[in-house]
Amino acid sequence: MAMALALSERGRGRTGANPNVGCVIVKQGVIIGRGWTQPGGRPHAEEMALAQAGASAKGADIYVTMEPCAHESARGPTCSNAIIDARPKRVIVATLDADERTRRRGIDRLGDAGIPVSVGIREPEARRAMAGFLSRVEKARPFVTLKLALSLDGCIAMADGSSQWITGDRARAHAHLERARSDAILVGAGTAKADRPTLDVRTDGLTDRSPQPVILGSDPEMPAHWLQISEPAAIADLADINWLLVEGGAQTAASFLQAGMVDRLLLYRAPIIIGGGLSGIGDIGLEKLAAAHGQWRRTDLRPLGQDVLEIYERAA
Amino acid sequence: MAMALALSERGRGRTGANPNVGCVIVKQGVIIGRGWTQPGGRPHAEEMALAQAGASAKGADIYVTMEPCAHESARGPTCSNAIIDARPKRVIVATLDADERTRRRGIDRLGDAGIPVSVGIREPEARRAMAGFLSRVEKARPFVTLKLALSLDGCIAMADGSSQWITGDRARAHAHLERARSDAILVGAGTAKADRPTLDVRTDGLTDRSPQPVILGSDPEMPAHWLQISEPAAIADLADINWLLVEGGAQTAASFLQAGMVDRLLLYRAPIIIGGGLSGIGDIGLEKLAAAHGQWRRTDLRPLGQDVLEIYERAA
Numbered sequence: 001m002a003m004a005l006a007l008s009e010r011g012r013g014r015t016g017a018n019p020n021v022g023c024v025i026v027k028q029g030v031i032i033g034r035g036w037t038q039p040g041g042r043p044h045a046e047e048m049a050l051a052q053a054g055a056s057a058k059g060a061d062i063y064v065t066m067e068p069c070a071h072e073s074a075r076g077p078t079c080s081n082a083i084i085d086a087r088p089k090r091v092i093v094a095t096l097d098a099d100e101r102t103r104r105r106g107i108d109r110l111g112d113a114g115i116p117v118s119v120g121i122r123e124p125e126a127r128r129a130m131a132g133f134l135s136r137v138e139k140a141r142p143f144v145t146l147k148l149a150l151s152l153d154g155c156i157a158m159a160d161g162s163s164q165w166i167t168g169d170r171a172r173a174h175a176h177l178e179r180a181r182s183d184a185i186l187v188g189a190g191t192a193k194a195d196r197p198t199l200d201v202r203t204d205g206l207t208d209r210s211p212q213p214v215i216l217g218s219d220p221e222m223p224a225h226w227l228q229i230s231e232p233a234a235i236a237d238l239a240d241i242n243w244l245l246v247e248g249g250a251q252t253a254a255s256f257l258q259a260g261m262v263d264r265l266l267l268y269r270a271p272i273i274i275g276g277g278l279s280g281i282g283d284i285g286l287e288k289l290a291a292a293h294g295q296w297r298r299t300d301l302r303p304l305g306q307d308v309l310e311i312y313e314r315a316a
Numbered sequence: 317m318a319m320a321l322a323l324s325e326r327g328r329g330r331t332g333a334n335p336n337v338g339c340v341i342v343k344q345g346v347i348i349g350r351g352w353t354q355p356g357g358r359p360h361a362e363e364m365a366l367a368q369a370g371a372s373a374k375g376a377d378i379y380v381t382m383e384p385c386a387h388e389s390a391r392g393p394t395c396s397n398a399i400i401d402a403r404p405k406r407v408i409v410a411t412l413d414a415d416e417r418t419r420r421r422g423i424d425r426l427g428d429a430g431i432p433v434s435v436g437i438r439e440p441e442a443r444r445a446m447a448g449f450l451s452r453v454e455k456a457r458p459f460v461t462l463k464l465a466l467s468l469d470g471c472i473a474m475a476d477g478s479s480q481w482i483t484g485d486r487a488r489a490h491a492h493l494e495r496a497r498s499d500a501i502l503v504g505a506g507t508a509k510a511d512r513p514t515l516d517v518r519t520d521g522l523t524d525r526s527p528q529p530v531i532l533g534s535d536p537e538m539p540a541h542w543l544q545i546s547e548p549a550a551i552a553d554l555a556d557i558n559w560l561l562v563e564g565g566a567q568t569a570a571s572f573l574q575a576g577m578v579d580r581l582l583l584y585r586a587p588i589i590i591g592g593g594l595s596g597i598g599d600i601g602l603e604k605l606a607a608a609h610g611q612w613r614r615t616d617l618r619p620l621g622q623d624v625l626e627i628y629e630r631a632a
Contacts (some may be wrong), residue, residue: 296587301619312587
């Protein structure tokens with residue numbers, strides 16, 4: 001299942017409305033098929049892995065990070081039927097589908113066909129790996145990561161707006177990888193106007209994975225392919241966007257935080273002091289200091305060259 | 317020498333104008349004497365260790381973190397003479413004395429008496445362990461640590477000044493240990509007036525180690541035992557203070573940073589977002605972002621319960 005979870009990451013940020021699923025087929029200790037949701041959402045992970053395994057899938061163990069689909073689609077066969085046809089020995093599933101059209105139906109269909117199914121193996125990791133899709137289904141909006149490059153004193157720029165550069169090469173490269181794992185990137189109109197960011201992925205081999213740019217607010221000079229929204233809640237209407245990366249600036253960060261629409265903080269902390277610069281996060285309407293506590297849980301903390309990467313997720 | 321360095325920490329923050337030295341005497345693999353500079357500066361580490369070893373010091377190895385003193389003092393015998401009298405096999409020294417009255421004289425006196433001396437073992441660690449004394453001798457001022465308890469977005473308080481609490485129990489306990497390792501604590505007049513801090517050490521067993529409170533600026537209601545200075549440069553005049561801990565607020569932090577008088581940053585980072593709060597560091601007169609780089613080197617990064625401890629030292 002660990003390998004299936006790792007494979008699921010390959011599809012992250014490019015599976016459209018579909019979950020980025022991973023699948024591994026094992027027979028007598030040998031891996032005979034590996035799959036992950038392909039760009040745009042098809043083929044599904046199970047379909048890809050079954051194609052690799054061929055007739056050998058008979059009697060094999062199939063590990064898949066999410067319950068195989070059971071609803072008919074014009075775009076392809078249902079994975080539960082394809083698995084039944086392959087006659088595996090058993091199917092191991094990390095988490096159930098959150099989509100009501102399929103929830104438990106894929107499992108039940110396999111069970112009715114006499115194939116033993118285990119559910120719940122590494123479920124927390126699976127929910128994290130496919131959080132974008134799950135957020136869309138459960139919260140009707142994309143999973144939102146707020147990324148900030150900060151000085152030790154929490155500034156994103158000098159008082160005059162200078163911000164190139166806060167962080168070093170390794171942190172910036174990591175941030176570009178994070179872009180490649182996102183369906184869309186959002187910046188505020190102020191940042192768009194001040195920085196004219198390209199919001200593309202400038203990492204060798206991943207330049208074709210640049211996400212959809214989105215702007216919060218209005219900008220008459222916005223490039224034609226950008227999308228525009230007027231408030232954080234409007235991210236619910238962004239079609240086929242599971243993973244949204246919010247890159248600033250301070251007011252945009254604050255408005256998403258105040259709306260309770262940030263699921264994850266991705267902080268790159270540089271070993272510099274700016275002193276009296278522009279704070280990374282504007283007023284979020286906090287009324288009591290105690291209310292700020294218990295909101296965030298640290299999930300990563302490590303050096304990235306001279307900088308430090310800190311990742312926090314919503315505690316609740 | 318590792319043990320001698322650890323022993324030297326016992327005296328930190330309470331040796332007056334003297335260095336906090338550590339000393340270990342070893343004979344045939346057995347430790348026969350351990351010493352560290354005692355409160356107020358006497359007895360010296362070597363004197364304490366030699367008293368433990370007694371006549372057994374003859375033929376032993378003496379490890380000491382700083383060159384033994386050679387200048388006569390009304391307060392006690394010179395350690396170099398005491399060592400010569402003890403007839404050890406050899407003396408191992410981490411670093412030379414920075415005090416011109418003694419520099420090399422202690423070593424030379426031992427050599428003249430026929431005792432082999434090695435110098436430079438673990439010197440970087442020794443210089444760090446005794447940085448307070450070395451700063452006084454080399455820079456004519458105490459070694460300054462700037463301590464800040466910050467939110468993820470670099471705030472030390474809400475916009476209305478509320479700051480209890482930013483960090484959790486473990487970070488606050490660590491900060492009290494750091495107070496116990498300091499000769500003096502300094503706060504700005506604004507913080508003194510707003511918070512009326514006691515600046516004592518509230519850790520069981522260490523309450524007698526509360527450092528000298530110092531205020532930057534003027535405060536008519538300041539307690540009688542506090543000291544007062546009008547500008548950062550005046551710390552040069554604080555008598556018998558090797559280790560100074562600057563605890564805020566933002567303007568005080570900025571004035572010490574701008575004066576180039578911060579040697580170490582001790583940052584406690586809480587997993588909270590305040591958003592539009594009071595920044596931890598005021599204007600430091602930075603003119604170019606590039607000039608902020610290369611100033612600080614990370615020496616520690618670790619979780620303290622829910623918070624994160626980050627320590628930086630001057631890179632140059």
